[in-house]
Amino acid sequence: MKCRKCGGKAAINMRQHKLSLCREHYLEWLPEQTQRFIEKYRMFSPQARLLVAVSGGKDSLGLWDVLSRLGYQADGLYIGLGIDGGLAYSSESQRLAERFAAGRGLRLTVVDVAALEGATIPEAAARTQRGKDKPCSVCGLTKRHVMNRAALDGGYDVLVTGHNLDDEAAVLLGNTLTWATGYRARQGPVLEATHPGLVRKAKPFCRFYERETAAYALLRGIEYIYDECPHAVGAKSIYYKEVLNQMEAERPGLKLSFYLSFLEAKERGLIAAQSDPAAAGLHPCTTCGQPTSAPGQCAYCRTWERVRSQAVRTLEGGQPV
Amino acid sequence: MKCRKCGGKAAINMRQHKLSLCREHYLEWLPEQTQRFIEKYRMFSPQARLLVAVSGGKDSLGLWDVLSRLGYQADGLYIGLGIDGGLAYSSESQRLAERFAAGRGLRLTVVDVAALEGATIPEAAARTQRGKDKPCSVCGLTKRHVMNRAALDGGYDVLVTGHNLDDEAAVLLGNTLTWATGYRARQGPVLEATHPGLVRKAKPFCRFYERETAAYALLRGIEYIYDECPHAVGAKSIYYKEVLNQMEAERPGLKLSFYLSFLEAKERGLIAAQSDPAAAGLHPCTTCGQPTSAPGQCAYCRTWERVRSQAVRTLEGGQPV
Numbered sequence: 001m002k003c004r005k006c007g008g009k010a011a012i013n014m015r016q017h018k019l020s021l022c023r024e025h026y027l028e029w030l031p032e033q034t035q036r037f038i039e040k041y042r043m044f045s046p047q048a049r050l051l052v053a054v055s056g057g058k059d060s061l062g063l064w065d066v067l068s069r070l071g072y073q074a075d076g077l078y079i080g081l082g083i084d085g086g087l088a089y090s091s092e093s094q095r096l097a098e099r100f101a102a103g104r105g106l107r108l109t110v111v112d113v114a115a116l117e118g119a120t121i122p123e124a125a126a127r128t129q130r131g132k133d134k135p136c137s138v139c140g141l142t143k144r145h146v147m148n149r150a151a152l153d154g155g156y157d158v159l160v161t162g163h164n165l166d167d168e169a170a171v172l173l174g175n176t177l178t179w180a181t182g183y184r185a186r187q188g189p190v191l192e193a194t195h196p197g198l199v200r201k202a203k204p205f206c207r208f209y210e211r212e213t214a215a216y217a218l219l220r221g222i223e224y225i226y227d228e229c230p231h232a233v234g235a236k237s238i239y240y241k242e243v244l245n246q247m248e249a250e251r252p253g254l255k256l257s258f259y260l261s262f263l264e265a266k267e268r269g270l271i272a273a274q275s276d277p278a279a280a281g282l283h284p285c286t287t288c289g290q291p292t293s294a295p296g297q298c299a300y301c302r303t304w305e306r307v308r309s310q311a312v313r314t315l316e317g318g319q320p321v
Numbered sequence: 322m323k324c325r326k327c328g329g330k331a332a333i334n335m336r337q338h339k340l341s342l343c344r345e346h347y348l349e350w351l352p353e354q355t356q357r358f359i360e361k362y363r364m365f366s367p368q369a370r371l372l373v374a375v376s377g378g379k380d381s382l383g384l385w386d387v388l389s390r391l392g393y394q395a396d397g398l399y400i401g402l403g404i405d406g407g408l409a410y411s412s413e414s415q416r417l418a419e420r421f422a423a424g425r426g427l428r429l430t431v432v433d434v435a436a437l438e439g440a441t442i443p444e445a446a447a448r449t450q451r452g453k454d455k456p457c458s459v460c461g462l463t464k465r466h467v468m469n470r471a472a473l474d475g476g477y478d479v480l481v482t483g484h485n486l487d488d489e490a491a492v493l494l495g496n497t498l499t500w501a502t503g504y505r506a507r508q509g510p511v512l513e514a515t516h517p518g519l520v521r522k523a524k525p526f527c528r529f530y531e532r533e534t535a536a537y538a539l540l541r542g543i544e545y546i547y548d549e550c551p552h553a554v555g556a557k558s559i560y561y562k563e564v565l566n567q568m569e570a571e572r573p574g575l576k577l578s579f580y581l582s583f584l585e586a587k588e589r590g591l592i593a594a595q596s597d598p599a600a601a602g603l604h605p606c607t608t609c610g611q612p613t614s615a616p617g618q619c620a621y622c623r624t625w626e627r628v629r630s631q632a633v634r635t636l637e638g639g640q641p642v
Contacts, residue, residue, distance in 0.1 A: 176497055177568075177579045179586040243568060247498075250560065258498045265500040 012215045016253035023219050030216045031066045034204050038070075041189035043202035044158045050074040051156040053147050054100075054108065056093025056225045058217035059162030061100050063205050065222060067160065068106060074160065076101055077150050079143055080112035082120025083135075085230025093225040100222065109154070111146050117304045119311065122231075127310035128303060135231050138303060145300040148290065151199040163203040166210040169255045170240040172262055185271050188263060195282045197291040209255065333536045337574035344540050351537045352387045355525050359391075362510035364523035365479045371395040372477040374468050375421075375429065377414025377546045379538035380483030382421050384526050386541060388481070389427060395481065397422055398471050400464055401433035403441025404456075406551025414546040421543065430475070432467050438625045440632065443552075448631035449624060456552050459624060466621040469611065472520040484524040487531040490576045491561035493583055506592050509584060516603050518612040530576065 001010035003022035010020035021029055037043070044050060050067060054060045054076040067074040078097045083090045094110065101108035114120045119127070121142065125135030151159040168187070175184045191201040205213055217224050232238060248255045265271055282291040285298035287305075292298035297305070322331035324343035331341035342350055358364070365371060371388060375381045375397040388395040399418045404411045415431065422429035435441045440448070442463065446456030472480040489508070496505045512522040526534055538545050553559055569576045586592055603612040606619035608626075613619035618626070 177575065177582075179579075179582040179591070239571065243564065246567075247564060254498065258500075261498075261500040270500070 011219060012212070014209075014212065016209070016248075016256055026215065027219055030208070030212065031069055033208070034063075034066050035070055037189065037207055038202075038204050041202075043190055043204060044072075044160075044200075046071065048072070048157040049155065050158050050160050051109075051147075051151045051154060052076050052160045053143075053162070054078050054097045055162070056096040057162070058222070058224045059164050059167075059205060059210075059213045061097070061162075061222050061224050062213050062217045062220070063160065063162040064100070064106065065104075065220060066216075067204070068104065074106070075154070075156070076106060076108040077147065078108055078110045079146050080110060080114070081139060081142075082112075082114045083122060083229060083231065087227055087230060089225070089227060089230055096223055096225055109150060111150060113142060113146070116146075117142075117307070119307050124304070124307040127307050134235070136235060139231070141300055141303060145288075145290065145298075148197075148199050149288075152197065157200065159199045159201045161201065161203055162205055162213070164205045164208050164210050164213050165255055165259060166241050166244070167237070168203070168206050169244050169259050170237045172259060173240045173244060174236055184262075185266070188266065195291045197282075197284065197289070207256065207259070332540060333533070335530075335533065337530070337569075337577055347536065348540055351529070351533065352390055354529070355384075355387050356391055358510065358528055359523075359525050362523075364511055364525060365393075365481075365521075367392065369393070369478040370476065371479050371481050372430075372468075372472045372475060373397050373481045374464075374483070375399050375418045376483070377417040378483070379543070379545045380485050380488075380526060380531075380534045382418070382483075382543050382545050383534050383538040383541070384481065384483040385421070385427065386425075386543060387537075388525070389425065395427075396475070396477070397427060397429040398468065399429055399431045400467050401431060401435070402460060402463075403433075403435045404443060404550060404552065408548055408551065410546070410548060410551055417544055417546055430471060432471060434463060434467070437467075438463075438628070440628050445625070445628040448628050455556070457556060460552070462621055462624060466609075466611065466619075469518075469520050470609075473518065478521065480520045480522045482522065482524055483526055483534070485526045485529050485531050485534050486576055486580060487562050487565070488558070489524070489527050490565050490580050491558045493580060494561045494565060495557055505583075506587070509587065516612045518603075518605065518610070528577070528580070 001013050001020045002008065003010050003025055004020055005025040006022060008022040008024075011023040012026050013020040050072055052060065052064045052067065052074050054064060056078070064074060064076055076097065078094055080094055081090050098108060098110075100106075114123075117124070121135050121139045124142075125138050128138060147159055172184065172187060174180075175187070189203050189206045193200040208216075228238070244255050244258075262271070282293055284290065285292045285294075285301055286296050287301040288298060290298055290300070294302070322334050322341045323329065324331050324346055325341055326346040327343060329343040329345075332344040333347050334341040371393055373381065373385045373388065373395050375385060377399070385395060385397055397418065399415055401415055402411050419429060419431075421427075435444075438445070442456050442460045445463075446459050449459060468480055493505065493508060495501075496508070510524050510527045514521040529537075549559075565576050565579075583592070603614055605611065606613045606615075606622055607617050608622040609619060611619055611621070615623070
């Protein structure tokens with residue numbers, strides 16, 4: 001395989017694009033494509049203040065690297081979830097995120113959930129209904145809340161996440177198999193701020209295959225955490241990714257055309273949005289003030305209040321948490 | 322495994338329904354369910370004159386058996402396609418269809434495509450662009466045309482086909498992966514006659530898994546053709562069935578919930594129909610008079626005219642067809 005641009009030895013062959021590139025030209029190509037997607041989907045202007053949600057993985061660190069190289073004002077946000085899973089998952093990913101930022105002189109905000117709310121994610125999950133099977137529900141809820149608040153408090157214009165095509169296609173497949181049309185109607189490269197208290201969100205990597213973002217991080221020499229979150233094992237999203245990978249192996253480009261034809265159908269108004277749960281009237285949470293569709297308190301405040309009350313009850317009962 | 326109704330030895334265990342039944346109760350259950358679906362989706366009344374499209378396979382013969390037992394006036398239509406494929410596919414399936422009808426005193430109409438149009442399906446495919454890779458396109462076109470004409474000419478109220486859940490879910494998945502929203506909007510247990518020259522269509526088996534219809538035919542002692550059409554090998558629909566079977570193995574009931582949640586979303590108006598190609602203005606074909614959206618001749622007449630002209634040209638050139 002030869003690089004299409006210079007004829008040198010190819011570092012990556014992208015079957016779905018019928019394109020092979022050497023290391024040097026791949027490291028040029030991916031940022032160029034990212035810039036193209038930012039413009040095509042009107043994600044943000046060159047002047048926008050961006051907050052990049054950074055997990056320590058290849059996607060978010062790769063994205064932060066690319067946005068900085070493209071000249072955007074992009075700060076980072078790391079959320080400490082307190083997940084160990086036998087591999088010091090959170091502390092290791094935090095170390096890598098901090099090292100990345102320090103090495104490039106980038107600004108990283110760290111929010112530690114245990115310091116903020118009095119318990120780690122696994123502790124919270126163990127104390128609530130929401131975490132009966134897995135902590136993923138309370139984790140997702142918490143990350144969404146903290147990211148939104150950090151972006152608003154910091155005066156950022158857009159919250160940027162590293163979701164890649166594999167992530168997006170898996171969510172789309174899951175929502176499609178259950179015809180969760182409301183959620184589907186909101187899926188896309190940009191999630192508009194439909195309410196003053198909600199930050200605008202964008203996913204500049206949404207058209208890159210996971211292997212493309214992984215190749216970028218590797219070829220760029222970014223040190224990132226290889227492990228998936230230990231709680232993600234058996235998650236539906238991973239299962240849907242496997243199904244899509246199988247289909248992709250059989251029909252190269254399927255994942256991309258699945259996602260793009262969805263966006264096109266949505267663009268043409270063919271993906272109905274009637275039942276969008278977020279379209280219901282939002283009002284400020286009585287505790288934190290963030291917009292919520294639930295009456296009174298938002299799900300975040302309600303959940304974490306329950307976590308704290310459970311801690312007290314458990315201590316009173318003298319039982320270990 | 323025991324039969325839930327009588328405690329006897331179960332002949333089938335349906336994980337997705339959490340239901341095991343013995344032979345006798347299964348042979349009661351499937352027709353009862355069929356009747357329930359006929360009513361639920363308002364397919365046809367007890368007085369309707371039905372034409373069942375019969376291929377000689379388990380689904381269509383099983384369906385004809387069930388409809389007759391339920392007391393419906395159901396005649397059969399067999400279309401001779403002239404497919405051999407090394408296993409005398411068409412002649413064997415015709416023999417089984419005729420034998421089924423004769424044994425039960427049912428009325429079967431046989432339309433032979435070669436007698437009607439001067440060439441078998443494989444011959445036609447070899448002579449046209451439509452059959453360059455596979456004869457499936459010209460075959461589908463021909464069957465739809467012949468079925469519609471036979472139903473209209475015979476004064477039938479509804480054309481009934483044996484599509485099962487696996488068929489429907491595979492088509493749905495295929496249309497979903499490409500977001501072919503127009504086609505999807507028309508998919509369902511009933512296809513209304515949207516135009517005077519089009520017959521109403523219904524699929525009473527659309528909620529049965531393929532293994533359920535196969536079990537019915539086996540337990541009822543119906544002799545049917547086991548082979549798939551030899552041209553179906555490698556077809557996308559078969560591929561999508563495999564993907565769905567894998568997902569079903571992991572999550573029993575997925576196929577059914579995929580299909581039912583789709584129907585529900587459609588019912589609630591969430592599956593947009595704007596781009597339905599059939600919604601475009603129909604007019605009578607200048608040759609056969611059947612409704613078509615193409616200008617002038619319909620695709621059926623155009624294709625078969627080309628097939629015949631190719632035969633003449635080939636003979637003139639002195640080359641074998």
